[in-house]
Amino acid sequence: LAKTTQPISMDSYEGQEVNITCSHNNIATNDYITWYQQFPSQGPRFIIQGYKTKVTNEVASLFIPADRKSSTLSLPRVSLSDTAVYYCLVGRYRLFSGGYNKLIFGAGTRLAVHP
């Protein structure tokens, strides 16, 4: 499974766009990129998942360049409630039996949004 590297922490202000970049140099052809959000004392929550180019949902956008060695989670106009830890995960899609074998969570990026 590809190892991921992301900043330990980031600071932002309300209303700003936040971009969190994750490096995964050893990503394999069958690997997908997934991002989770975790608030203190809660379980992680799925945000977005992608394979290549750009994916957008109601919460965030995920940008993946052609070489797929990195990805960027973009949070538009953050608010105080977006203060959380954000995890970048790379998981392998098992072609024959379907789905991921397991997800590996790193330490994540601790985002602090200030007034």
Next chain:
Amino acid sequence: DADVTQTPRNRITKTGKRIMLECSQTKGHDRMYWYRQDPGLGLRLIYYSFDVKDINKGEISDGYSVSRQAQAKFSLSLESAIPNQTALYFCATSGLQGYEQFFGPGTRLTVL
């Protein structure tokens, strides 16, 4: 009601005691997982189960055992608890795809 529930939410026990953490889900998922999280760190996978008869070890299964009593229930046991098993434990479920996992509220376990 929550889709994934864990009991107990908090537990303090002593070294050497047997502890069982329980997880129930109403999402109808076949796949269930147990993770632990230590302060300031990410989650580490203990065990996972793709159906009632399919149970697999994760990264850190030593000192733990699991039981999949039914599709909706997945229990984690510490046969003889030790202090370095003090952590936050999360249960999760997923559909076939696996990348979107739904987590319970966690159990905070302290082993004295």
